[in-house]
Amino acid sequence: MSLKRLSLLILASMPLALWADGEVGGSAAGLSLPSERVVSSVMARDEKAFANLQQRMSLLNSERGVAINSYALAKAQAWWDLANAEYRMNDRSDYVRAVLAEVERLLVLMESDKPADLTRVEPKPSKPLREDMWRAVAELKAASAFACAEANTARLEVMLAGAGHDYDELGWRHAVPRVAMAERLLKRAKVDFDDEACKPKPEPVIVPEIVAAPAEASTTVAEPVPVIVQDSPVCVPLPAPAPEPTVKVYADRVHFAFASDVLSLRSQELLMAWIELLRSQPDLAVDLIGHTDMQGMDGLNEKLSARRVLAVREFFMAAGISPKRLLTQAQGKRAPTSLQAAENRRVELRLRGDIPGIRLQRQQQDVQ
Known part of the structure; x- marks a missing residue:
C-alpha cells in the first residue's frame, strides 16, 4: 500500500472533531461542520459537545468559585445560549462553530485564572446594529460601579452581536426580536446601578471637638433658678413602628417558543433568581410542571411538555442544584391557563410549602 493511500486512510479513521477545523480554527469545541449535521450520530455528538461546555461552566462556579454574574462567565453562558439556539434553528452557516470557539476561549481564560478582557470580541464580525447601544455598552464598562452590571452588560453584547448575525443572514425583520431583547437588557444594566450596594458612599464628615474654656473663679453667689411647675401632662413618645418584612417576588413560570424546549435568554434570567433562592434555602424543594398549548396530538404534547420540564431541571442542575429538590410533572395540553x-x-x-418573605407572581416577559 502506498504511503499516500495509508495517510488518507488514517485521516479518514480519525474523529472529525480532531481535523475538520473549518474557518474558526481548533476543533470549535468539538462541533461538527454544518454540512454533516444530517445524521443522528453526528447530532448526538454535537449534543455532547454542548453538554461538555455547559459542564465546564458549572464546575467553574461550583468548584472554582467564579461568580455566575461575573462578566466572563455570564458572557460565556450567553454565547452558549446563542449557539444552542442557532443550532436548533438549523443555522447552516459556520456561525455556531465560531460562537462555541469563543465560549471555549473564555472558559480557558477562567480555568487559567486569567482576567477577562472587556474588549468587544465577536466570533465573526457582523453588521454593527444600533451603534447607540454599543456606545452605551462602552459607558457601562467605564462606570465606577460596573461590577454591579457585569452580567447584563455581557448578555447585552452577545444579544447585539446575535442581532447583527441575524441581519446579515436574513434581514432586519429577523433581527428585531434580539434588538428588542437588547433594549431590555440595557435598561436592566442601568437599573443594576441603582442597587444600594453600588451607590457611592458619602465621605465621612469630621466635626472638630470643641473644648470649653475653664470658668473663672467668682466670689459672687448665683441666685437660685426658679422652678416653673406646669399643669400640662407629660408627653411620652410612641415607639417607632416595626419595619414591614421584605418580600421577594419570583416568577412562577417560564415560557417557550412554538414546538420548542429551548430556554430563551430572558427565561434563563428569571431562573437565575430561583437558583440564588435555592442556594440560600438548602432545604427548599420545587415542583416543575410542564405544559403545552392546545395545538397538536395529545401524545406529542405530553413528550414536549416533558422535554420542557427537563430543560428547566437541567438548567438548575448545571448550576449545582440537587435533582432531589426538583420534582417534575408533564401535563401536556391538559391545563391551559390562557386563551x-x-x-x-x-x-x-x-414551592413546597409557604416560605416567609417569598411570593410567586405570574409573568409574561418571556412569552414567545
Missing part, C-alpha cells in the same frame, strides 16, 4: 397559545407553552414553578 393565548403562547402563554400556555410554559413550565410552572411551585
Whole structure:
C-alpha cells in the first residue's frame, strides 16, 4: 500500500472533531461542520459537545468559585445560549462553530485564572446594529460601579452581536426580536446601578471637638433658678413602628417558543433568581410542571411538555442544584391557563410549602 493511500486512510479513521477545523480554527469545541449535521450520530455528538461546555461552566462556579454574574462567565453562558439556539434553528452557516470557539476561549481564560478582557470580541464580525447601544455598552464598562452590571452588560453584547448575525443572514425583520431583547437588557444594566450596594458612599464628615474654656473663679453667689411647675401632662413618645418584612417576588413560570424546549435568554434570567433562592434555602424543594398549548396530538404534547420540564431541571442542575429538590410533572395540553397559545407553552414553578418573605407572581416577559 502506498504511503499516500495509508495517510488518507488514517485521516479518514480519525474523529472529525480532531481535523475538520473549518474557518474558526481548533476543533470549535468539538462541533461538527454544518454540512454533516444530517445524521443522528453526528447530532448526538454535537449534543455532547454542548453538554461538555455547559459542564465546564458549572464546575467553574461550583468548584472554582467564579461568580455566575461575573462578566466572563455570564458572557460565556450567553454565547452558549446563542449557539444552542442557532443550532436548533438549523443555522447552516459556520456561525455556531465560531460562537462555541469563543465560549471555549473564555472558559480557558477562567480555568487559567486569567482576567477577562472587556474588549468587544465577536466570533465573526457582523453588521454593527444600533451603534447607540454599543456606545452605551462602552459607558457601562467605564462606570465606577460596573461590577454591579457585569452580567447584563455581557448578555447585552452577545444579544447585539446575535442581532447583527441575524441581519446579515436574513434581514432586519429577523433581527428585531434580539434588538428588542437588547433594549431590555440595557435598561436592566442601568437599573443594576441603582442597587444600594453600588451607590457611592458619602465621605465621612469630621466635626472638630470643641473644648470649653475653664470658668473663672467668682466670689459672687448665683441666685437660685426658679422652678416653673406646669399643669400640662407629660408627653411620652410612641415607639417607632416595626419595619414591614421584605418580600421577594419570583416568577412562577417560564415560557417557550412554538414546538420548542429551548430556554430563551430572558427565561434563563428569571431562573437565575430561583437558583440564588435555592442556594440560600438548602432545604427548599420545587415542583416543575410542564405544559403545552392546545395545538397538536395529545401524545406529542405530553413528550414536549416533558422535554420542557427537563430543560428547566437541567438548567438548575448545571448550576449545582440537587435533582432531589426538583420534582417534575408533564401535563401536556391538559391545563391551559390562557386563551393565548403562547402563554400556555410554559413550565410552572411551585414551592413546597409557604416560605416567609417569598411570593410567586405570574409573568409574561418571556412569552414567545
